[in-house]
Amino acid sequence: MNKHEQYRLNQLGEYPFARLKKLLDGLTPNPDLELIDAGAGEPRLPMPTFVQPTLDAHIAGFSKYPTTSGNDFLRESIAAWLKRRFSLKNIDANSQVLSANGTREALFAAAHALINPNTETKPWVMMPNPMYQIYLGAAITAGGKPYLQPCTQDTGFAPDIDNISDDIWADTALVYVCSPSNPTGWVADEAYYTKLLALAEKFDFYVLADECYSEIYYADKPVGLLEVAQNMENIEYKRCLVMNSLSKRSALPGLRSGLIAGDADLIQNFSKLRSYTGPGTPLPLQHVAAAAWHDEEHVQQHLKVYRDSLDAFFKVYGGVIPAGSFFVWLPVENEEDFVKRAYVEQGVKLLPGSYLGSEDDKGINAGTGYVRAALVDGAEKAGVLAERLKRVAV
Secondary structure, three states: OOHHHHOHHHHOOOOHHHHHHHHHOOOOOOOOOOOEEOOOOOOOOOOOOOHHHHHHHOHHHHHOOOOOOOOHHHHHHHHHHHHHHHOOOOOOOOOOEEEEOHHHHHHHHHHHHHOOOOOOOOOEEEEEEOOOOHHHHHHHHOOOEEEEEEOOHHHOOOOOOOOOOHHHHHOEEEEEEEOOOOOOOOOOOHHHHHHHHHHHHHHOOEEEEEOOOOOOEOOOOOOOHHHHHHHOOOOOOOOEEEEEEHHHHOOOHHHOOEEEEEOHHHHHHHHHHHHHHOOOOOHHHHHHHHHHHHOOHHHHHHHHHHHHHHHHHHHHHOOOOOOEOOEEEEEOOOHHHHHHHHHHHHOEEOEEHHHHOOEOOOOOEOOOOEEEEEOOOOHHHHHHHHHHHHHHHO
16 A cells, blocks of 8 residues: 555545536536526625724734734634623633634644544544535544434434444544534534533533534524533533634625634643644734624624525425525435536536535435535525526426
C-alpha cells in the first residue's frame, strides 16, 4: 500500500456540491425559464441595515490582528443573546463562549479538540444520517469511528438513541445533533435532549449541538441544548457544546461568523486548539457580528419570509411542512434522475438526498430516495419552485 493511501483524508468522498457539479456537467438548464438555485442553503434575503454603517465605523480594525477566541465585546454580545434566547441564568463570556468563523470550522475542529484516538479501538462519533457532511469528515480525520443514526420517516426523522447497546455508548466520544435538522427539518424536543444528556452523564461522552437553524422554524420555537442542561440542573453545561451562526439567523453567510458555547473545560481545550490553527475573525467583522447578535428585528423579518415561503411551497406541492429550517426534504423515486430532469426541464437546481447521507454497515444510505430543496428566495419563488417540481414529479 502506498503510504499516502493511509491518510485519513483519503477516506473521505467528494463533497456533495462537487458531486452535484459532476452530475449536472454537460447538461443545460431550460433556457426559457429563470434558473432557481435551490441546491445550496445560502440565504438570499436583504442584508440587515446596520451592516454597512457598522463596518464603515470600524474599518480601521483591518490593520490589527484579532484574537482567536473573539474580542470581549463580541463574546459578551453572544452571551447576552444566549441568555435572552434560551433563558439561561448563567453563561460566562470569558470562559464559556468563543467566536467562530462560521460553524463549519467549529463543527469540524471540535472533533479534533475532543476526541482521543489513542485508545485500543477507535471511539464512536455518532451523527444523524443523512447529515451535514462536516460531521463525517470531522469524525474520520480526528481518528474517530462514525456511527450513523438513520433518520427516516419511520423514526419521524429523529436520530434513534433508544436502540443502541451499552457497549456502544461506553465507547462513544462525541454525539453530533443537528436541530433543527439539515436536511430533514426535524427538531429535537426537551425529552430528546434530556434522554441524551442522561446517557452522556452515564457513559461520559460529549454532546455537540449544531443549532444553526434555531431561529428558522414554522410554529414552535426550538429548545436549545444548554437550555435543557440548565433545566436538568446541569448549570455548568458539563459535556455540552453548542454551535450557532449568523449565516442562517441573520442571512449573512459571507460574514463567516458564529459562536461556540458551553462547558468551560471543553471551551478551554477548544480554545487551545484554535490558538494553533489561528481562525481569528477580523475586528470590523466582529463588530458587525456583535451588532447582529444584539438585534432581533431583522431576525423576525426573516422568519416571516421563511414561514411564508413554506406556506407558498406546500400549498402548491402538498405534503407536511417541516418543523424547522428552510429546507424541504422530498421523497422521489430516483433522486439523481429527478435532479437532472428538474435542471434540464424546469431550470431548477436541487441536491440528491444520497449526497447528504452515507452507507451504513448494511449498505443502506438513509438519504436515498429524497431530494433537498432550499427555500431561500422568498415566498413568490417558493411557489414557482413547487409548481416546477410538481411537473417533474408527474
